[in-house]
Amino acid sequence: MLIQYKFLRDPLCTAHRIVTLLLKRVLxxxxxxxxxxELLSTSQGNSASGSTKNDIIKAFYGSCIPTEVSVHSPQQxxxxxxxxxxxxxKEKAIEVSQKTKRLCRKSNKKGYHDSRNCALNSEE
Structure with missing residues (x-):
C-alpha cells in the first residue's frame, strides 16, 4: 500500500510544482x-480625438468615413x-382525393381527365 501511495504522490507533487511555476510566469x-x-498610454497622451479615430479607421479599412451617407430606408x-x-x-392532397374521377372515353380509364385533355391526344 505504501508503494502505491508513493507512485501517486510523486506525479502529483511534480504536477503541483509545474503549476505553481506556470502561475508565477503568467503573473x-x-x-x-x-x-x-501604461507606457503606450503616456506616450500618446490619452488623446482620443476625432482626427486620430479617422486615421485609425483609414489605416484599418483603407478608406475614410464618408461625409454624406447615401443610404435610403426600405419601402413600407x-x-x-x-x-x-x-x-x-396535405391540404392539397385532401382536395384532390375528394374529387370524383371521370371516365375518359379515349383511354377508357378513370382519372382526373376526359377525352378533351387526355394524354393520348398529344401522341396523335
Whole structure:
C-alpha cells in the first residue's frame, strides 16, 4: 500500500510544482503587459480625438468615413388587407382525393381527365 501511495504522490507533487511555476510566469507576463500599456498610454497622451479615430479607421479599412451617407430606408411593407393563405401539401392532397374521377372515353380509364385533355391526344 505504501508503494502505491508513493507512485501517486510523486506525479502529483511534480504536477503541483509545474503549476505553481506556470502561475508565477503568467503573473509576471500580466505585469509586463500592464507596464507596456501604461507606457503606450503616456506616450500618446490619452488623446482620443476625432482626427486620430479617422486615421485609425483609414489605416484599418483603407478608406475614410464618408461625409454624406447615401443610404435610403426600405419601402413600407404592405401587410394589411386580405392575403391568401398558402395551403400545405396535405391540404392539397385532401382536395384532390375528394374529387370524383371521370371516365375518359379515349383511354377508357378513370382519372382526373376526359377525352378533351387526355394524354393520348398529344401522341396523335
Amino acid at each position: 509576471q507576463f500580466v505585469d509586463a503587459i500592464k507596464v507596456q500599456k 411593407a404592405q401587410n394589411k388587407g386580405c392575403g391568401k393563405r398558402i395551403k400545405g401539401g
